[in-house]
Amino acid sequence: MPPVITYGILDTGSAQTWLQCLPCDNCFDPSKSSTYKRINCRHFTCALYGKEYCSQDNYCQYEIEYLDKSFSSGDVAEETVRFRGATGGETETIVKDFVFGCGHNNAGYKYWKGHTWGIPGVIGLIREGQSLIAQLSVKKFAYCFGDYEDPEQHGYVMFGDVATISGYTTPLPDYRKLAPHYFLDIKGISVDNLRLSIPNGTFEVHEEYPMVSSLIRDHNIHFFITHKKAFRLLVGALKMKMMNLKDKEVIDPSSNGLELCYKMTYVDLKFVPRITFHFGNVDLQLPTYNTWVKVNEEDVYCLAMVATDTYSIIGNFALQNFHIGFDLANNVLSFDLKFCALE
Numbered sequence: 001m002p003p004v005i006t007y008g009i010l011d012t013g014s015a016q017t018w019l020q021c022l023p024c025d026n027c028f029d030p031s032k033s034s035t036y037k038r039i040n041c042r043h044f045t046c047a048l049y050g051k052e053y054c055s056q057d058n059y060c061q062y063e064i065e066y067l068d069k070s071f072s073s074g075d076v077a078e079e080t081v082r083f084r085g086a087t088g089g090e091t092e093t094i095v096k097d098f099v100f101g102c103g104h105n106n107a108g109y110k111y112w113k114g115h116t117w118g119i120p121g122v123i124g125l126i127r128e129g130q131s132l133i134a135q136l137s138v139k140k141f142a143y144c145f146g147d148y149e150d151p152e153q154h155g156y157v158m159f160g161d162v163a164t165i166s167g168y169t170t171p172l173p174d175y176r177k178l179a180p181h182y183f184l185d186i187k188g189i190s191v192d193n194l195r196l197s198i199p200n201g202t203f204e205v206h207e208e209y210p211m212v213s214s215l216i217r218d219h220n221i222h223f224f225i226t227h228k229k230a231f232r233l234l235v236g237a238l239k240m241k242m243m244n245l246k247d248k249e250v251i252d253p254s255s256n257g258l259e260l261c262y263k264m265t266y267v268d269l270k271f272v273p274r275i276t277f278h279f280g281n282v283d284l285q286l287p288t289y290n291t292w293v294k295v296n297e298e299d300v301y302c303l304a305m306v307a308t309d310t311y312s313i314i315g316n317f318a319l320q321n322f323h324i325g326f327d328l329a330n331n332v333l334s335f336d337l338k339f340c341a342l343e
Helices: 044-049 132-136 228-241 243-248 266-270
Strands: 009-011 018-020 052-054 060-065 071-083 093-107 110-112 121-124 140-144 156-159 168-171 186-191 214-216 224-227 261-263 275-279 282-286 292-294 300-303 305-308 312-314 322-327 332-337
Touching: 044 052, 044 060, 044 071, 044 093, 093 132, 132 156, 168 282, 186 228, 224 228, 228 243, 228 305, 243 261
Parallel strands: 009 121, 018 093, 214 312, 224 305
Antiparallel strands: 018 121, 052 060, 060 071, 071 093, 140 156, 140 322, 168 332, 186 275, 224 312, 261 300, 275 282, 292 300, 322 332
16 A cells, blocks of 8 residues: 555653554554564563553553643554654664554643644653654754644654754753653743742652652643642732733633633733743743733633643643754753744
8 A cells, every 4th residue: 555644743741652543534554564563462562662561362452641631542563663864864763663553542632722633643752661862763853833823834743863952951850760751940030121939849740749840741741830839929920910901801701611701902922921931941932922821703812821839841832943963962952942843
């Protein structure tokens, strides 16, 4: 059969890569591929993939459920996969016996303003298991997400030597003995020039709960999730600095459940306070369009952050139009604000 062109959502918070297989329209039919192989349960690859169990005929199965209750299940298999070159030209990377999940039962994927677009897969990017990073044996990768308001604005992802580390850099602390995720060390948060008095230890990594620090994650996490101690101080500081808009404060009319919302004009939005996250070596000031999201057609904008009792997560909304580079050899992450277009 001719090659099937497909894609997946990047997820720097998981290892498993899976793609939609039958039943579906115009997608991958493993029965028509001469290089497709299901993995036997006794094979080491089955355990390495993770989230696995055995079928009645002793083949490896997987089942994954994400934080937003979306899920996928199917066969763990091997296939020959081709990755497009960085500029879309003829240079390709061919990987034989690439391990992935062939998803036969997938549901719940809503990625842009609540719309279900039939997302055909997820690409796991942590450093362990059978993630894409591990299978390609690359030490660098980089990506840029396009404008949240314009789903047709293309971003990009690059792996290996073509991936660039540019802009500001901050260390990636290695806590893999506790958890496999990518962590950042948050030193503090500012609203304009006001440094918030966040209690010591709010963002520390603890062995009994290893994800209290900040971590990058892109897949099903849209907004910035931060510890409730920091969130309460942040919302209070924003309200104080936005007293001129107090009469425009409204309740979130959307289903997002966001806490701080205002009915604002474009001019109002230009003058809202700037939020800066202080990481090791980097004071990252987020643009207004990365911190306030328009939730309806009546010009209601809400702070695109939510509180949590547990760990902080940098979602993809906060990272739009940033070139994010991962240098895994040196445990460094870079931020570079630019439009997401390959030069």
